[in-house]
Amino acid sequence: MKNRCNTLLTLTLLILAPFQIAQANSQQDHLESIILGMGCFWGAEKRMSALPGVVDVESGYANGEIEASYRKILSHESLRKLGLSDKRNHTEVVKVTFDTNRTSLEAVLIGFWQNHDPTQGDRQGNDVGSNYRSAIYTHNDDQTATAVKTRDIYQQALLAKKFGRITTEIAPLTNYSAAETYHQDYLVKNPNGYCGLGGTGVIYPDSQESRLQPPSTTAMLDGAKLDPQQQLVVFEAEECIFCQQFKADILDHWQAELEIASTLSRQPPAGWKLQKSLIATPTIVLFEQGNEVSRFTGYNGNMNRFWQWFDSQRMRPEASHIAGKMEAGRAKNSLF
Structure with a gap:
């Protein structure tokens, strides 16, 4: 009896196997992937995972000429900067897999463009080096064509907002390696971990795909509600630990009249002007009469460095009228 049951079970499995394989293949037919470089892959992984229709995002390294490991890549970038190697370094990337029944490559790329600054060359915010370049590595000509099309559309939107030229590398994928396990889902495992992405705040021109994207920016400040003569503005980014630290160290104790x-x-x-686009967060900008006159880029917990910049602004001959306000703020904040 036992042998008979085993025989029936075996026959059942043999009959069902082709159907299960066909079903699995059918599900795979709806999946497509593309390799994207957006700077540090921790933030890129989190941002791209939030897009509708994306089923998996994996951190990795792509299109380099050296061994693909985190430490090797950082060491090689140092050699490149010293002129000791001309080998191409890997790009930190994310492999984005999406369901074509639920979204499109164009929609995924809109999320890519909106969630980082593609005009910065070999850097992304605080992260500097060719390994942090903006990049789209494609599997076929159709992907390349879509990448170029969306780039050209977004370029016009950026130019309208006074941003520079897109520096994103668009090229066929030549090699890819998944990053080390501890890099995968990094910000899920470390909610307070570093995320250097902030985007430009420029929305991709209206389309069906762009309406499917979650908002990636917030409304700008209203210049009419700020001090037109002298105003400090802190430009931050979501989940930016350095922004949080600046708030705890400086903003929470701010007592200056400025x-x-x-x-x-x-x-x-609104109605005010920056001298150039932002490259990192937090960036603290001093405006006078609605125009940027100075900025402090990046904060890593060094309060003395910030206060040195703050003090330097009141030493400008044309800033004598705000010296009292800044000195008062410096004295009061130094108590904390």
Whole structure:
């Protein structure tokens, strides 16, 4: 009896196997992947995972000419900067797999463009080096064509907002390696971990795909509600630990007469002007008469460095009228 049951079970499995294989293949037919470089892959993984229709995001390294490991890549970048190697370094990337029944490559690329700054060359915010370049590595000509099309559309939107030329590398994928296990789902495992992505705040021109994207920016500050003569503005990014540290070290104790405001937008207050685009967060900008006159880029916990910049602004001959406000703020904040 036992042998008979085993025989029936075996026959059943043999009959069902082709159907199970066919079903699995059918599900795989709806999946497509593309390799994207957006700077540090920790933040890129989190941002791209949030897009509708994306089923998996894996951190990795692509299109380099050396051994693909985190430490090797960092060491090689140092050699490149010293002129000791001309071998191409890997790009930190994410392999984005998406369901074509639920989204499109164009929609995924819109998320890519909106969630980082593609105009910075070999850097992304605080992360500097060719390993942090913006990149799209494609599997076929159709992907390349879509990448170029969306780039050209987004370029016009960036130019309209006074940003520079897109420096994103678009090229066929030549090699790819998954990153070490501890890099995968890094910000899920480390919620307070570093995420250097902030985007430009420029929305991809209206399309069906762009309407499917979650908002990647917030409204800019209203210049009419700020001090038109002198105003400090702190440009921040979501989940930016350095922004949180600046808030704890400086903003939470701010007592200066000089007004200071914070924003998650990468755009200046409405009607005001930045001298150039932002490259990192937090960036603290001093505006006078609605125009940028100075900025402090990046904060790593060194309060003395920030206060040196702050003090230097009141030493400018044309800033004598705000010296009292800044000195008062410096003295009061130094108590904390």
